[in-house]
Amino acid sequence: MSHPATEPKRNKNEFRINVYGLGYTGTITAVCLALKNHSVRIYEKNQEMVRRFNEGKPSFAHIELKSIQSQIEQCHKNMAAFSLEEKITAADFHLACVGTPSNKIGDFDLEQIVAVSKNISSSLKIKQPNIPIVLFRSTMLPNSLRELVLPVMEKESGMQEGKDFFLAAFPEFLREGSGIQDTWSPLHFIVGPISKFPEEARSRIDSLFQNSQTLEILTPEECSMIKLGSNAFHSMQIAFANELSELCNNLGISGNRVLCALINENKLRYERNYLKPGPPFGGPCLPKDLVAIQSMATAHSTKIPLLESISISNQNRLNKIADLILKQNKTRIGFHGISFKPETGDTRGSAVLNIIELLHLKNQNLKIEFFDENCSLENLNQKIRTKVIPVSDPIELLRDDTSLLVIGSQRPQPDFLANLIIKENICLDLNYFADISKHLSEKHQNILFLCPPKI
């Protein structure tokens, strides 16, 4: 049975918006639209997620949303989640935020895209004052909207795009951990309609999030490619920074200082977030989008050696970390933070979990423990769940000199750092958290870095 939801409040002059999918993208999108007083209905196929959302417990985005809890409470009446078993209502906007995971050959699996296209189609026949605008926020290949979504929607609804409804790519550039801020101030505010928008439709989209950016109209194909290109560029910067810092280290040069100097070449606007040494990249987007580009290049007989080598470089980084840990000959390895990005609670594609898998593969006798404020065993897939033991207090990770501590994705609290000095366990700081290197590296000889921040 689906959880009963209270109808979202209808505010005069604001839009009725249907959002599809309650993953990270859908949740952040829906909340931001409700904060702008729109009336938001969210449709999700997983009934447990519907129930949790209506009880005020959205999944991955939960931690981020906590910081604006009071604002959300005020706008809560503007939104409600519904199971797909409920009738899909007419709306001024339909925003598809469903998943596009990799399939076996590296392309995007478009099953959820086809399903949501059909779901949305069922509501397009309902007469309403505004022509509905259907926007796809999910990351897709450049031809997917025109060649897959459009025919499905026209066939299922019996309606004509450009006349009875408008269809467009509307990729988002959210980064987990700062999705709300990224919605108000997006890296790109672009939309790619199938047919030319009339002025009314354009200004309707422009006023959706009421942000300060000017909406740029491109083609759907350009929009998809900007999204994929942006993620590939971020992956490349991470791999570049890791390789360069490793080379510097082997030459006796501080890789950290070299990269700081590169970041400061302000005129070229390097990305401060990515261009620094750290763990390999991971997460739900960068690896899958990069693989999709490679698969697309193969299908179009295009050679992309630079882009292909990014994944190889990333895998090398992973192997290096596992080897460094194993070289210390410890029997217990404790991980402080296992999500793919600090403080997100999202473990999908986490580099820390990839390291754990690799360690387990190389030495099945290792005892691997973890502490993560935002993740429990239930957040982990079956494959990894049997290989790790959660602990409820990070101090337990510092048991005795048989244990090695890996500071993964969670910034340690000051009292934990104090214990680190006392206990003198060997510790590997994957993220170069500034406070650890600043306060401990001189006093505490046992901090390992892949590339030491100071020479």
Ligand SMILES: NC(=O)c1ccc[n+]([C@@H]2O[C@H](COP(=O)([O-])OP(=O)(O)OC[C@H]3O[C@@H](n4cnc5c(N)ncnc54)[C@H](O)[C@@H]3O)[C@@H](O)[C@H]2O)c1
């Ligand atoms: N997570 C990110 O930070 C991020 C950032 C940028 C872009 N994206 C892209 O946004 C899209 C969504 O990402 P996500 O991480 O939120 O995905 P997700 O897989 O976590 O969530 C998708 C949700 O959609 C639901 N769903 C599937 N079919 C449905 C249907 N027919 N109707 C309603 N709900 C349905 C699923 O049950 C799931 O809860 C992907 O294409 C992703 O590449 C994600």
